[in-house]
Amino acid sequence: MEPNRDLQAWLKHEAETQALIRDVPGTVLGGRLRRARLRMGLSIRDLAKMANVNKNSVVRMEGGGAPHVTTLLKVCVALGIHVASLAKPSGSENEVVVIHRASDDRWYDLTDFGAGPLGGLDRPLSSQERAAMVKKGTKTPLLILTSRLESGRLLPTVIELYQASEPRSHVGEEFVYVLEGTATVTVGQNSFDLGCGESATFWSAEEHVYAPASEAPLPVRVLSVRIDDRAS
Structure with a gap:
């Protein structure tokens, strides 16, 4: 029963993630992902290794390609962030506009x-x-x-x-x-x-x-x- 519950929880998480990113353009999501990676001082190779995903998958997501939900979840776990921080960023670290007066x-x-x-x-x-x-x-x-x-x-x-x-x-x-x-x-x-x-x-x-x-x-x-x- 335990493995079945784990599978159900994961599928629910995937569905929630898909709903979060549904209305976010791939280029926007990829840009936010790249900035999150750079804030941690990680190369694409480092992040791929930490997330146990293919390097090309990270390159494709950062370039605006449609992400595979499982891959995106793994990358977010490796970065220590929630998918919501990419879908609906808030706080100074996610500012997209900075103004000089x-x-x-x-x-x-x-x-x-x-x-x-x-x-x-x-x-x-x-x-x-x-x-x-x-x-x-x-x-x-x-x-x-x-x-x-x-x-x-x-x-x-x-x-x-x-x-x-x-x-x-x-x-x-x-x-x-x-x-x-x-x-x-x-x-x-x-x-x-x-x-x-x-x-x-x-x-x-x-x-x-x-x-x-x-x-x-x-x-x-x-x-x-x-x-x-x-x-x-």
Whole structure:
């Protein structure tokens, strides 16, 4: 009788799971599953091993393929989550939209943002205050936008240019869009001017420098969106 009761309980669980995910598009469910995996720092291979399922099954589910209910249940058990958290997410760890308000602005120095916010954490700095700090030694004011998803790969910033930045190099890709003025962007041995509304994308492992174009009114402002290239 015990095995029969276990089977009935499992079948009931499968039916409940199917009802929960019935109205959730596969791409949405797969995206939530991927974020849950990344929050735990697991590779697809690690998760498949923990759940005792085929790696390709996890890849297919995260890619938006229709999940097999039994496989989905095994994966959720391995992640320590309930299927409901994928079907009807709640709480900050499952946020799908993160907003940066003007009151959230905190400026750093691109050459040493580890030193903390310019002028402290109390309030945003005015453009006049930032310009004064540049005169006192700040090289390249950097606004780190807080509109970043917890497990996302987009890292947006605004760079304010009064002079050439220090050369930088890091993994991933970078997209730059000129918000105001004209910027000279140097990637490796290549330099090019971008006017307001113009953009470029490059492999950011190549050494790169941002600078105001010759005779451009200061400051020049550039939106930079870096793609975090950590392995999934």
